[in-house]
Amino acid sequence: xxxxxxxxxxxxxxxxxxxxxxxxxxKPFLGWLNPRITGAVFQQAADFPWSGFRQLDRGLLTELLFxxxxxxxxxxxxxxxxxxxxxxxxxxxxIVREEMGHSLKSSVKHIVTVDRRDNSILPxxxxxxxLHQEFAGLxxxxxxxxxxxxxxxxxxxxxxxxxxGCCMAGHMMGFGHNKTFSICDRFFLGGPLSLRGxxxxxxxxxxxxxxxxxxxxxxSGLHLYTPLPFxxxxxxxxxxxxxxxxxxxxxxxxxKFTNDMQQNFELATRxxxxxxxxxxxxxxGHIARFELNYCLPMxxxxxxxxxxxxxxxxxxxxx
Numbered sequence: 001x002x003x004x005x006x007x008x009x010x011x012x013x014x015x016x017x018x019x020x021x022x023x024x025x026x027k028p029f030l031g032w033l034n035p036r037i038t039g040a041v042f043q044q045a046a047d048f049p050w051s052g053f054r055q056l057d058r059g060l061l062t063e064l065l066f067x068x069x070x071x072x073x074x075x076x077x078x079x080x081x082x083x084x085x086x087x088x089x090x091x092x093x094x095i096v097r098e099e100m101g102h103s104l105k106s107s108v109k110h111i112v113t114v115d116r117r118d119n120s121i122l123p124x125x126x127x128x129x130x131l132h133q134e135f136a137g138l139x140x141x142x143x144x145x146x147x148x149x150x151x152x153x154x155x156x157x158x159x160x161x162x163x164x165g166c167c168m169a170g171h172m173m174g175f176g177h178n179k180t181f182s183i184c185d186r187f188f189l190g191g192p193l194s195l196r197g198x199x200x201x202x203x204x205x206x207x208x209x210x211x212x213x214x215x216x217x218x219x220s221g222l223h224l225y226t227p228l229p230f231x232x233x234x235x236x237x238x239x240x241x242x243x244x245x246x247x248x249x250x251x252x253x254x255x256k257f258t259n260d261m262q263q264n265f266e267l268a269t270r271x272x273x274x275x276x277x278x279x280x281x282x283x284x285g286h287i288a289r290f291e292l293n294y295c296l297p298m299x300x301x302x303x304x305x306x307x308x309x310x311x312x313x314x315x316x317x318x319x
Contacts, residue, residue, distance in 0.1 A: 038061075063078075081105040129150070133146070166222075187214055188211060188214075198297060271301050
């Protein structure tokens with residue numbers, strides 16, 4: 001195809017029995033918005049042992065990608081999903097078991113991204129902003145409105161020493177008569193690249209050790225990055241490593257917000273969790289990061305699952 005079109009078939013298999021495949025067709029168009037239209041059919045499955053269920057999605061999507069101004073990227077997507085949730089065992093609590101079964105979800109998503117960083121994994125300067133909005137209820141039996149935002153700022157304060165601040169928040173609510181949403185639509189918090197010092201999905205409402213998530217969350221982090229002591233491998237592999245000290249905080253629950261902003265702030269911060277720690281960060285091919293940290297949870301709530309001491313993780317997104 002000579003105009004940038006492509007057809008792609010992909011299969012993947014990962015940890016937690018995750019797997020999936022997709023067939024994607026994409027075509028760019030000439031124009032000042034640099035538009036591209038993509039269509040795909042896919043299937044993906046994964047276990048979520050922290051919440052006690054397995055999720056299998058089969059669906060199709062159509063997506064329009066464009067730039068409103070240079071560096072401001074938009075994704076406008078319609079998705080149709082047939083979802084199946086199943087229990088991972090016979091001891092899963094009833095509050096989780098009653099959400100198992102099949103559902104049909106039709107949703108429209110809008111994602112805007114502005115990335116001014118010099119590196120997406122170990123930036124030394126610049127900012128990043130992402131806004132994700134989703135409206136589900138255009139058919140099917142799932143209905144909700146969801147908003148999620150993320151911001152990151154990186155400030156060089158000395159040679160190869162960077163101060164990084166991150167914050168993110170999300171909120172959702174049900175929409176439509178005879179429509180609902182399930183545990184797989186909710187927000188979760190905690191993990192080695194999220195609110196550190198807590199296990200994966202270890203923050204927020206739990207029943208018998210299983211995470212239920214929440215309808216709203218917020219999280220923030222402050223990091224100080226420096227090169228490895230004595231700079232081994234400078235100019236080579238050593239440039240892929242950083243040491244950092246950090247503090248992270250956040251909360252997730254079914255907050256009942258009102259029009260009183262002060263009351264909403266007090267509600268969201270009343271049972272906040274926070275942690276501190278230090279560790280090593282490795283950039284993996286400039287597309288993911290590996291962290292090995294020593295974490296100290298400073299404040300938690302009964303029912304949270306903690307990870308005091310060594311904690312490691314690998315991923316693309318991070319707090």
